[in-house]
Amino acid sequence: DAGITQSPRHKVTETGTPVTLRCHQTENHRYMYWYRQDPGHGLRLIHYSYGVKDTDKGEVSDGYSVSRSKTEDFLLTLESATSSQTSVYFCAIQRDTNTEAFFGQGTRLTVV
Amino acid sequence: GQSLEQPSEVTAVEGAIVQINCTYQTSGFYGLSWYQQHDGGAPTFLSYNALDGLEETGRFSSFLSRSDSYGYLLLQELQMKDSASYFCAVSPRDQKLVFGTGTRLLVSP
Numbered sequence: 001d002a003g004i005t006q007s008p009r010h011k012v013t014e015t016g017t018p019v020t021l022r023c024h025q026t027e028n029h030r031y032m033y034w035y036r037q038d039p040g041h042g043l044r045l046i047h048y049s050y051g052v053k054d055t056d057k058g059e060v061s062d063g064y065s066v067s068r069s070k071t072e073d074f075l076l077t078l079e080s081a082t083s084s085q086t087s088v089y090f091c092a093i094q095r096d097t098n099t100e101a102f103f104g105q106g107t108r109l110t111v112v
Numbered sequence: 113g114q115s116l117e118q119p120s121e122v123t124a125v126e127g128a129i130v131q132i133n134c135t136y137q138t139s140g141f142y143g144l145s146w147y148q149q150h151d152g153g154a155p156t157f158l159s160y161n162a163l164d165g166l167e168e169t170g171r172f173s174s175f176l177s178r179s180d181s182y183g184y185l186l187l188q189e190l191q192m193k194d195s196a197s198y199f200c201a202v203s204p205r206d207q208k209l210v211f212g213t214g215t216r217l218l219v220s221p
Contacts, residue, residue: 092209097209098142098160100145102157103154
C-alpha cells in the first residue's frame, strides 16, 4: 500500500472554529491533492500542490487554505468552519500527472 | 476549466458486460484515468489511457477518443464485488487531477 495517511480520521467541531486536517506521505511524490466528497457531487478538488510551497486552488477553494512546507506533509485548514463544510475529505498523492494517484482513507468532518 | 460527465447510475446482472461512459470538456490533458470506490472506502486506481484506443487489464478495459472527447470503462464478467462507484479523471496541463461526477454501479444476482 502507498504510504499516505490522513489525520484525524473523524472530527466533530463547532461552527466558527478553525480546523486543520493533515495528509502525510512517505512516497516522496511531487503532487498532493485535497478533495471533498459529498453525495451527488463526486470528488471535488479543493486545493493542490505541485511541490514544496507550490500550491494552487481547485474548484471549491473558498473557505479553505493549504500549506506545504515539506514534501511529505500537506495541510488543509478551515479558518472558520461552517456547516456547509461537513463532508468527507480525501487526500491524494501522485508521482507525476500521468501516473496513478493514491488516496488516503479519508477524514469525516462534521461541523455542528 | 474542466468538466467530466458520467451517468449517475448503471445496473447490471452478474456475468454481464457493462460500459460506463465519460464525456469531457477540457482544453487539453495528458490522459484519462479510471478509479473505483466501494462504499466507505477510498478511491483506487483502475486504468490509464495516455493515447487513443483500448487498454485492457483483466476483466476491465478502458477506451479513449480525444477527437470525440469521450472515454469509457468496460467491465466484463461482472461480479457482485464490482458494485461500487466509478470515476473518470483527467490530468490537465495545469498540473492537477480532476474527477468526473461518478457512476454508481449496482450488480444484482
